[in-house]
Amino acid sequence: MTVRVRFAPSPTGYLHIGSARTALFNYLYARHTGGKFLLRIEDTDLARSTEESTQSILEGLEWLGFAPDEEIVFQSNNADKHRAIAVKLLEEGKAYRDFTPKVSEQPASAAGREISVKDAIKERARAAGDQKSMRDNPFRDITEVEAETRIANGEPFAIRLKVAENGKTAFEDGVYGLQERDYAETEDLVLLRSDGHPLYNLAVVCDDIEMGITHVIRGQDHLTNTHKQILIYRALGVEPPIFAHLPLIMAPNKGKLSKRKHGEVVSMTTYRDAGFLAEAFRNFLALLGWSASEEQEIYSMDELISKFSLEGIHRSNAVFNFKENDPRHWTDDKAMWMNAEYIRTMTLADLIPHVKAELKSAKLWREEYEPDLRAVVATVPSTEAQSFEASTEIADRPETIAIEPLEVGTYDWFLRTIDAIRARFFTLKDFSSQGRAYFSEDFDFDPAAVAKNLTKFPELREWLPQLADRFESEFQAETRPVGSVPSDGSDGSLPFSEANIETVVKAFTEEKGFKLGVIMNGARTMLTGVAVGPSMLTVFEIIGFERTLMRLRSQVAWND
């Protein structure tokens, strides 16, 4: 039997973190078993379902990389079938018409509606005490004649499943084990509303049957629904699929993680837009409620697929930990850490396309960074550059190309730069914000960095331009046009490379009788606008000779 699973979100908002994890687990299970991963949009709640929501969910899934293996099913398209099935159950005597007038819903705000409904349910239950019977619907056993009369009078009716007096439903949950529920705990659930619209439990069962679903993997909030659905399966004479329920993902206070209360932080598109890598986020999500019983935490998609199993899913809820009013911890620290971990350890070949997209959207991308153009603009021959394309293992490449100064703005320079700055970055956004100075002359100065590294040492205002002069004389730049390679040493001058820069800066610092760090960090802020980054020698080199002179001489940072 081929496994067929589905992810079935209802389009009443964006794709949130819990749904995303459900989608992930379904996807992993399908891939692990060689089965099919299907997608069904449960848009039967006409009042709440929206087209934007469907789009947003689809976007979220696309970002995460969970493409369905078959065409998307829209549940609302199957309403006629669902209706027909309800009628069939009615005709078979397995369901009955309930003429009880529908209790009109409060016109309460959509926001508070759910809570007030739940409160009402509790109130009702408390008031009823133990007296309440799930089998006391007055229309459960009315005669066909009476029913016909009422229909003739135009009385609207809902169709309810006729649950037997005695017995229980039972199923073996893939995660929670044996689940039993006495019929006395299950009401005669409504299959079809009095306005003719099918209800969730009916629709789900019908669609799952039609789609040939073999395993239903969904949130634990559906655990009790499952009993109702099994009743429908039985009434239909169809063997139920295997069910596996997932623990829920909670807010930091262990309460419900809701779109309304917690907003953006639970939306998938937030993470996409915040510069997260889908592979990193998937990895994070996989570890929320599942583990392979080992200490490894970083998993490639292939590893997740091969290691995933229902047995590894927990029964207890997990907390998605974040601090609402703390920008530094606006989302779960582990998610952020994992994203950073991916950024600094993945191969450059995998990272570059993401950086490219980010720089493009920030208008910082230049065609010169394209590898294809290297041959046209490169003046530094690079044999490593060719092996780069041939090989996917390029993690240690930067060390091999760091030997010679690279022309600013070329593909090789680009690779070196990305590799140098990524170590301290957390998201893709950092490449265009903190890393902006590497790609543009138009960058801002972080006030904290200016205060710490510049204004604290007023001497620097004169010394840094002097350092520029020193560079100029040592590296003899005046004969070369802006943007050219500083020097490869062939003209008799010193190459503008780390070792040489170090010698010059150290000599300069000693003359001034100052600490090296003060000069270096002053220069760091002048050159990059921030207080953190790679080794300053590397920064000098990748910012390049001409830009270094220009920025050291600039007074912009000094004028608040």
Add this chain to the structure above:
RNA sequence: GUCCGGUUCGUCUAGGGGUUAGGACACCGCCCUUUCACGGCGGCAACACGGGUUCAAAUCCCGUACCGGAUACCA
């Protein structure tokens, strides 16, 4: 109210009769260094509670507490 689940560091988790209860994130400290959010080393920090069973319980059983879910003509 009733039914169903759950409970190991702040968070994610490993461990399922004998462990100094392990790892990761976060936090703190030290080191490296020209800075740092990189890296290295270290620290803080947990078996909800009460009974049993057992030579031995975080682990098995019962109860309690707390948390969560469900209980809709929502999904």
